Amino acid sequence: MTRSMICIGCPMGCELTVEVEGSRAVSVTGNTCGIGKKYAETEVSAPTRMVTTTVLSDGGVPVPVKTKTAVPKDRVFDVVRAVKARRVALPVGMGDVVLDDAAATGVPVIATMAVTG
Numbered sequence: 001m002t003r004s005m006i007c008i009g010c011p012m013g014c015e016l017t018v019e020v021e022g023s024r025a026v027s028v029t030g031n032t033c034g035i036g037k038k039y040a041e042t043e044v045s046a047p048t049r050m051v052t053t054t055v056l057s058d059g060g061v062p063v064p065v066k067t068k069t070a071v072p073k074d075r076v077f078d079v080v081r082a083v084k085a086r087r088v089a090l091p092v093g094m095g096d097v098v099l100d101d102a103a104a105t106g107v108p109v110i111a112t113m114a115v116t117g
């Protein structure tokens with residue numbers, strides 16, 4: 001089976017063609033660099049995504065956050081729901097952990113900027 005996908009590794013957005021056997025990429029073409037090959041291989045076998053969103057402070061001020069590392073793609077909405085259920089006390093510093101283990105993925109969620117109120 002052949003799959004087509006756009007690499008999300010950088011703004012060039014290379015168009016990748018991936019030959020797939022089962023859940024394994026056996027060849028990748030169209031990539032300009034190794035990141036594209038790795039992206040295609042992971043996308044076929046175990047896709048992941050970084051999650052960026054906001055968490056509210058106790059006073060309702062939004063704090064920008066992201067997962068510290070990528071999470072399985074099929075868990076993204078669980079992670080967003082876990083973050084949206086959370087409230088944090090201000091001030092929050094950039095890099096502070098606002099959720100230790102987002103939706104039992106083992107991945108913490110961290111603030112991406114300092115918010116004092």
Ligand code: SF4
Nearest residue numbers: 007009010013014036
């Ligand atoms: S293959 Fe490399 S150059 Fe092309 S979009 Fe991906 S990261 Fe960018």
